[in-house]
Amino acid sequence: MAVIMDGKALSAKVREELRLECASFSAKYGRAPGLAVVLVGDNPASQVYVRNKKKACAEIGYLSREILLPQTVTEAELIAVIDGLNHDSLIDGILVQLPLPVGIDESRVLRSISPDKDVDAFHPENVGNIVLGKYSVLPCTPAGVMALIREYGIEPAGKKCVVVGRSNIVGKPMAMLLLEANGTVTVCHSKTRDLAAECRAADILVVAIGKARYITADMVKPGAVVIDVGMNRDGDGRLCGDVDFSQVSAVTSYITPVPGGVGPMTIAMLMKNTMTAALTHAERKAND
Ligand code: GUN
Numbered sequence: 025m026a027v028i029m030d031g032k033a034l035s036a037k038v039r040e041e042l043r044l045e046c047a048s049f050s051a052k053y054g055r056a057p058g059l060a061v062v063l064v065g066d067n068p069a070s071q072v073y074v075r076n077k078k079k080a081c082a083e084i085g086y087l088s089r090e091i092l093l094p095q096t097v098t099e100a101e102l103i104a105v106i107d108g109l110n111h112d113s114l115i116d117g118i119l120v121q122l123p124l125p126v127g128i129d130e131s132r133v134l135r136s137i138s139p140d141k142d143v144d145a146f147h148p149e150n151v152g153n154i155v156l157g158k159y160s161v162l163p164c165t166p167a168g169v170m171a172l173i174r175e176y177g178i179e180p181a182g183k184k185c186v187v188v189g190r191s192n193i194v195g196k197p198m199a200m201l202l203l204e205a206n207g208t209v210t211v212c213h214s215k216t217r218d219l220a221a222e223c224r225a226a227d228i229l230v231v232a233i234g235k236a237r238y239i240t241a242d243m244v245k246p247g248a249v250v251i252d253v254g255m256n257r258d259g260d261g262r263l264c265g266d267v268d269f270s271q272v273s274a275v276t277s278y279i280t281p282v283p284g285g286v287g288p289m290t291i292a293m294l295m296k297n298t299m300t301a302a303l304t305h306a307e308r309k310a311n312d
Pocket of ligand 1 (some may be wrong): 119121
């Protein structure tokens with residue numbers, strides 16, 4: 025039976041450390057770190073994520089600003105809002121919740137966020153720095169996965185790491201971080217010829233494809249570490265991951281549950297990135 029990797033507990037530990045750090049930051053600089061979250065439209069899943077981010081900010085002691093824009097907002101109007109936040113000295117981090125409505129060019133919007141306020145690390149400058157192995161912030165979900173792996177003493181060096189999914193948000197940066205940790209990395213996707221065989225070769229398998237319980241026990245090497253980034257609803261409306269947890273947990277050494285695995289880590293890493301950005305801004309101001 026596998027060890028269940030408790031993302032909820034590790035997230036709580038990281039957020040508690042940040043709460044203490046926030047208190048000393050506020051005492052030293054006379055203000056709290058500030059995070060602005062921009063939500064366009066009324067996607068219910070996005071509304072839940074935004075609510076959770078606001079709650080995490082309140083618990084740690086950050087200033088949080090929520091900017092709700094209608095589905096009909098134009099790209100130029102959205103970029104103007106971001107520009108205002110770029111110039112706002114109380115705001116250290118800006119997060120534009122994805123997906124954006126069709127008709128808005130996501131990459132143009134993400135490029136309009138000042139790289140030093142880009143707490144998602146989605147700006148091309150930050151993406152480039154990550155590829156080069158020199159960065160100050162990491163995208164929240166892959167960073168959360170790495171933090172969980174490290175917490176459980178799992179060492180990617182020399183291991184065969186397979187990432188299923190090649191999104192800009194998870195799959196691609198995840199592959200870069202495992203590579204930097206000296207894993208031997210394979211990225212699989214919808215055109216991969218024999219996905220089951222690729223997955224079966226993995227010592228560390230990270231799955232981010234958004235398909236309910238897609239990874240079954242026959243696709244996993246006995247004793248492997250399995251990280252499930254999926255967050256889906258099954259036919260009965262129940263929350264589940266991309267991995268068939270009940271089957272797969274019987275063959276792995278470590279596995280993350282859904283919910284309570286990677287999800288809570290994403291928010292913890294966003295909070296950490298906000299502190300990193302705030303420290304950069306505060307120290308820059310102090311040295312002016
Ligand atoms: N939508 C789903 N995941 C994310 C994320 O990590 N950041 C943002 N901005 N939007 C998302």
